[in-house]
Amino acid sequence: MTWEHIVRRWLSACSLIKTSAEQIQDSKGNVNSEPYTLSLESCSESISDTETKESSEVTRRRRFQTALTVVGKNQYGLVHDFPVPEIQNSDEILIRNHATGLNPIDWKCVDYNFCLPKFPWVTGRECAGIVEEVGSSVTLFKRGDRVWTSTYYKDIRAGCFQEYLVVPAHTVCHVPHTMTLEEAACLGVCALTAAVTLWHWLKISMPSQLTVENGGAVLPSVQTWPPCQDEYVLVWGGRDLKERAYKEL
Incomplete structure (x- = not known):
């Protein structure tokens, strides 16, 4: 804590004390003619102790966290003093986890012992939360x-079954204001699966035009698409809409 901070806190403390000599009385009710004084040294020591205590609590809260770890094949361990991961590269983001999505891979990798580089390990492939810190080159968050x-399973810092996680910025997206964090926590795996299938394996290009509808959701501008005879048809919508589209096709 800087001296400027100490003096500012000291002045704040002094403002709460009635320093007028007429208002300072001894134990017998007699007015003390000497003005009340407050030692800066003693005040700074007291403030320093308080600040240290508060800072140590914040540091402990940030340095340690609760995490669900995998300690062996089909073995879990709930750890309450697991280290909070740190940003190591300029393009990384520290996220305070709010909600985590659940997927079959979460239990399969533990039961069948795969995608676990070592023990203990933290799994969990998707989540939503609040940005706590960003690397020096991150500009979008x-x-x-x-x-x-x-998230990527080979980096223990990115496991979602912990209170804080560190991930590259290119794996992060903003949550629309119309969506809760609980809802957004389930986007990660399905979005990645769809993206890899469509644009990596099937080589389907992104729609040339997009529109913003339904309170902020980004949808293809179907009305502007020219008729085409492509091999693949992309259907946007819920289950009922897709089933109807499949039958019509």
Whole structure:
């Protein structure tokens, strides 16, 4: 804590004390003619102790967290003093986890012992939360942003079954204001699966035009698409809409 901070806190403390000599009385009710004084040294020591205590609590809260770890094949361990991961590269983001999505891979990798580089390990492939810190080269996100992410299993810092996680910025997206963090926590795996299937394996290009509808959801501007005879048909919508589209096709 800087001396400027100490003096500012000291002055704040003094403002709460009635320093007028007429208002300072001894134990017999007699007015003390000497003005009340407050030692800066003693005040700074007291403030320093308080600040140290508060800072140590914040540090402990940030340095340690609760995490669900995998300690062996089909073995879990709930650890309450697991280290909080740190940003190591300029393009990384530290996220305070709010909700985690559940997927079959979460239990399969533990039961069948795969995608676990070592023990103990933290799994979990998707979550949503609040940005706590960003690397020096991150420009699209800032502290306090609501985000969701799909994570990489080979980095223990990115496991979603912990209170804090660190992920590359390119794996993070903003949560629309119309969506809760609980809802956004389930986007990671399905979004990645769809993206890899469509654009990596099937080589389908992104729609040339997009529109913003339904309170912020980004949808293809179907009305502007020219008729085409492509091999693949992309259907956007819920289950009922897709089933109807399949039957019509």
